[in-house]
Amino acid sequence: xxxxxxxxxxxxxxxxxxxxxxxxxxxxxxxxxxxxxxxxxxxxxxxxxxxxxxxxxxxxxxxxxxxxxxxxxxxxxxxxxxxxxxxxxxxxxxxxxxxxxxxxxxxxxxxxxxxxxxxxxxxxxxxxxxxxxxxxxxxxxxxxxxxxxxxxxxxxxxxxxxxxxxxxxxxxxxxxxxxxxxxxxxxxxxxxxxxxxxxxxxxxxxxxxxxxxxxxxxxxxxxxxxxxxxxxxxxxxxxxxxxxxxxxxxxxxxxxxxxxxxxxxxxxxxxxxxxxxxxxxxxxxxxxxxxxxxxxxxxxxxxxxxxxxxxxxxxxxxxxxxxxxxxxxxxxxxxxxxxxxxxxxxxxxxxxxxxxxxxxxxxxxxxxxxxxxxxxxxxxxxxxxxxxxxxxxxxxxxxxxxxxxxxxxxxxxxxxxxxxxxxxxxxxxxxxxxxxxxxxxxxxxxxxxxxxxxxxxxxxxxxxxxxxxxxxxxxxxxxxxxxxxxxxxxxxxxxxxxxxxxxxxxxxxxxxxxxxxxxxxxxxxxxxx
Ligand SMILES: Cc1cc2nc3c(=O)[nH]c(=O)nc-3n(C[C@H](O)[C@H](O)[C@H](O)COP(=O)(O)OP(=O)(O)OC[C@H]3O[C@@H](n4cnc5c(N)ncnc54)[C@H](O)[C@@H]3O)c2cc1C
Numbered sequence: 001x002x003x004x005x006x007x008x009x010x011x012x013x014x015x016x017x018x019x020x021x022x023x024x025x026x027x028x029x030x031x032x033x034x035x036x037x038x039x040x041x042x043x044x045x046x047x048x049x050x051x052x053x054x055x056x057x058x059x060x061x062x063x064x065x066x067x068x069x070x071x072x073x074x075x076x077x078x079x080x081x082x083x084x085x086x087x088x089x090x091x092x093x094x095x096x097x098x099x100x101x102x103x104x105x106x107x108x109x110x111x112x113x114x115x116x117x118x119x120x121x122x123x124x125x126x127x128x129x130x131x132x133x134x135x136x137x138x139x140x141x142x143x144x145x146x147x148x149x150x151x152x153x154x155x156x157x158x159x160x161x162x163x164x165x166x167x168x169x170x171x172x173x174x175x176x177x178x179x180x181x182x183x184x185x186x187x188x189x190x191x192x193x194x195x196x197x198x199x200x201x202x203x204x205x206x207x208x209x210x211x212x213x214x215x216x217x218x219x220x221x222x223x224x225x226x227x228x229x230x231x232x233x234x235x236x237x238x239x240x241x242x243x244x245x246x247x248x249x250x251x252x253x254x255x256x257x258x259x260x261x262x263x264x265x266x267x268x269x270x271x272x273x274x275x276x277x278x279x280x281x282x283x284x285x286x287x288x289x290x291x292x293x294x295x296x297x298x299x300x301x302x303x304x305x306x307x308x309x310x311x312x313x314x315x316x317x318x319x320x321x322x323x324x325x326x327x328x329x330x331x332x333x334x335x336x337x338x339x340x341x342x343x344x345x346x347x348x349x350x351x352x353x354x355x356x357x358x359x360x361x362x363x364x365x366x367x368x369x370x371x372x373x374x375x376x377x378x379x380x381x382x383x384x385x386x387x388x389x390x391x392x393x394x395x396x397x398x399x400x401x402x403x404x405x406x407x408x409x410x411x412x413x414x415x416x417x418x419x420x421x422x423x424x425x426x427x428x429x430x431x432x433x434x435x436x437x438x439x440x441x442x443x444x445x446x447x448x449x450x451x452x453x454x455x456x457x458x459x460x461x462x463x464x465x466x467x468x469x470x471x472x473x474x475x476x477x478x479x480x481x482x483x484x485x486x487x488x489x490x491x492x493x494x495x496x497x498x499x500x501x502x503x504x505x506x507x508x509x510x511x512x513x514x515x516x517x518x519x520x521x522x523x524x525x526x527x528x529x
Contacts, residue, residue, distance in 0.1 A: 004039055004066055005079035006388045008187065014385035016393065017314045024395065024452070027432050031394025031454045037082030039065075045082065049089040050135040054106050056099055057090040057137060067091050067138040068129070070122035071185075072493065073398040073466050076391065081459035086129045088115065088138040095143045100220040100253050103139055107522045108222060112137050115524050116249035118193025119164060121185040123399070124491030126197065126248055130526045141192055144255060147171040156215055156230060157261050161192030161254040177261040180207030180343075183487070187381055192254040197489035198246040200439055200446075202380060206296030206343045211245050213260045219244065221252035222518045230258045243513060248489060249524035251517045265343045268296070270373030271353075273338045273365040274326055278302050279410060281336040282437065282445075284363035286406050288340075289440040293356050294348065297341035298440045299376075302413065303334035305434035305450070310337075312386060313379065322368075329366065338365065339376045396455045396462055400473055401438070402482035403446040409437070412480040413447045419476045420451045423469040429454060431469065439486065446486035449473070490528045498528070 003010045025031075042065060049059035064087045069075035078084045089112075094100045107114045117127050117140045129136040141162030149158040150172075157177070159168055165186035172178055181201040183189055189199070195217075200209045207213070216230035228241055244251065275281035281300045288298060301309060310322070326335045340356065342349045357367055387397045404412045413435050420433035431453045438448040451469060455462045474497050477484060484490065484497040499507050511529055515521075 007384045012385055014382055014389050016389045020311050023311050028430050028454055033392060033394050034455055034457055036080040042082040046087050051089045052110055056092045056094060056103060059090040063091045064088050067117060070120050070127050072123045072125055073396060074463055077459050077463050083459055086131050088129050089135045091138045091140055093140050093143045097220055097255050100255055104220060104222050108520055113525055114139050114522055116253045118190035119188040121189045122491055124488050124493040126489060126491040126527055139253060141190060148256060150175055155261050156258050158256055158258045159191050160256050163191050164188060172261055176264055178264045179213060179259055179261050184384055191257055195245055195254055195257055196248050200487040203296040203341060204439060214241055214245060215258045215260050217254055217257035219252035219254050222520060222522055226252055248528040250514050250528050266345050267349050268343045270339060270341045270377045271370055272372035273360050273367045274331060274335045275365055276331040277334050278336050280364045281338060282409055284360055284365055285437060285440055287359055287363055288356060290442050291359055293352055294344060295340055296343035299339045299436055299438055301337045301436040302434055303336055305436050306335060306337040308434055339373050394455050395452050397452050399448060399450045401446055401448040401486045401488060402477045403444055403486035404480060404482045405444040408480055409445050412482050415476040415480055416447060416449045416473055419472045420469055423472050424453060424465055492526055495528060
């Protein structure tokens, strides 16, 4: 069963070895496990619903609690402490367009705010009802989850928008196809959520970001149905799919989407290489990105992430072996690990592997084969479960991300990690902060940082610590010319920084479109705009 106050399936546990716990204790200080509120305790605090009855609306307190928050750290703090200030007044599970239309009509007539809900995996406050007088209804898309049509001539598939990653791929696999969109939240996030947040998968280098595979679809908006027909390409004015990508539930409810799929690749392999330092590694991945070699993934960890990742994975022996070996080869004490993936036809892969190896070696890379790459592949969706384990040991974990041109990569990564590292010194609390380049482009890269700190006994103080770190790093990202989000979206947490990159005219364009499609402001207020 899915955890109600943490990540993932409650049968899955990511164990932490005693030496990994010791490593955290040495860096951050010993932490006290702080008990969580139970489901029953929190349930008893859910207030009465304010909604008038409707055949599609469930006002059951448990349903409302299960849809109250997403997966951001503030969400975790609220859920685990039971200090949830606001709940949706009801949850609806539409099964077709007509039911979605009926919910929009109900919202208009009863002045109810609607929150479209995919998998609830948002990490920036997208699906949280906001404090205020308005009654809120969460529209859970999970029953709109079918494959409607597979066009093998065009290699496109039409899915209902509430389909999750595993179900979507399972349907395609049966016919020999793959979408290949693998965000780390793949187990639970949905096609509609990926579109509405402009999501990026781990292998988007090969399979494309959502904007590459979203070919068209259908929305129900407060002013009527809206179709986006698929074209291979079009010069007929601005592309309206771009308005829907990243619309965060503000413009309409996506009920189905047409996606570009491809034949299941013949082979997929992941390899690892080390570089003597971060700067050398960054130069090497830029060279690969600009070489046109058809890789499927490049992920370069900075020295602290290299060390921490291997230790958290319970691979201390591998770390000390690697550090000793790398030192003997003159790689110093701060090696950086690159994991790279190759996907496609066997023959092309052989050439790509050979050319990539030559390029990495010419940039000082030490290739170490498949073992670490395979380790990454096996744990690619289980790493988020470590958040549960660390929380239970008294530590809070969060991530943030941006993308910048190559010229700013080193300075921005340094600004992010040092801002996080020093962000709680006035409270004499330490922060473990590390980063990797997660998605690589010809003209720049995304920087993805993880930070871990001790929870305070008082959840409000833990939230305060997080807010301080989040504000300072968001300011640092913006000051370095980075986008406020490369893949997580805007929600509430990033909304104050959006105008910096969109500008005054850009913001007024977005607001005008939102007002046009949703004149009463029914859909997901307070998010994005
Ligand atoms: C552990 C973890 C790992 C993650 N890894 C990644 C990653 O690798 N890459 C990445 O891009 N993101 C990642 N995320 C963030 C998150 O998974 C993405 O933002 C995802 O796209 C959200 O999808 P969802 O279905 O859960 O949407 P939700 O969280 O339910 O909703 C997100 C937004 O989309 C809107 N929405 C959802 N469905 C619809 C619909 N049908 N019509 C209109 N609006 C809709 C909602 O109103 C909301 O504004 C991660 C999150 C977690 C917790």
